[in-house]
Amino acid sequence: MAASSTRQKLLSLIDDIEIVSKELFEALSTPKTQLRPDGADSVMLMELLVEKDQELKATIKTAEEQAEIQSVMDNLKIEVEKRDQEIKVLQKNLKDSETILSTAVYQAKQKLESIAQANNKRTSSEDLIKFAHRISASNAVAAPVTWAPGDPRRPYPTDLDMRQGFLGQGTYTDVSAVTRSNSQISNSKYRSS
Structure with missing residues (x-):
């Protein structure tokens, strides 16, 4: 119990x-x-x-x-x-x-x-400087004349544009030639004006 x-x-x-x-x-x-x-x-x-x-x-x-x-x-x-x-x-x-x-x-x-x-695909600083000079020499750092705010196009190169360029393709030997030709075009513009 x-x-x-x-x-x-x-x-x-x-x-x-x-x-x-x-x-x-x-x-x-x-x-x-x-x-x-x-x-x-x-x-x-x-x-x-x-x-x-x-x-x-x-x-x-x-x-x-x-x-x-x-x-x-x-x-x-x-x-x-x-x-x-x-x-x-x-x-x-x-x-x-x-x-x-x-x-x-x-x-x-x-x-x-x-x-x-990035370490496996190194780019020399000289090539980067040459590429930067080419971009600035070709007035690629400014928006196109026809661009206006609200335009869906970008006023700067996209990642795809950069990959299709000289650095993305890995062809750096032609950069100096293009830079020289752009410099000559720029110099001729200054001379003519």
Whole structure:
């Protein structure tokens, strides 16, 4: 049989004390002429009442201890819920950090690949200077005369244009010849004017 709870013990003891008290009062209130043949009833009832009172006090003390334990448990449950919320926030932050880090690692790998590719296909600074001079000599740094704001054409070379040019094709030997011819055209323009 399952052990009874502290509450049930208290209620049972209170009922027992009530019954014993009633019997004791009845025994004490009856006139002495009508006393029962065994006069030890009132003494036994008093001893039983004292015994039940001691049991009640012990059970009340147990109930107080259990109430304190329950209070500690309730406080611990509240603390656990707080920690659970903090853990959930930390998990979310870690997941966000993981996403950011994986994106950063992916981008870093792409940049390293680009750097390795650039190192494999090096272009000398002289060729870059020659190409820049060619662009500036041919007035390619300015928008075409027919271009106006809102025009869908770009007023500068696109990536595709740059790849199809001298640097993109890897033919740098002709750059100096084109630059010279552009310089001659420019010089002839200045002479004629």
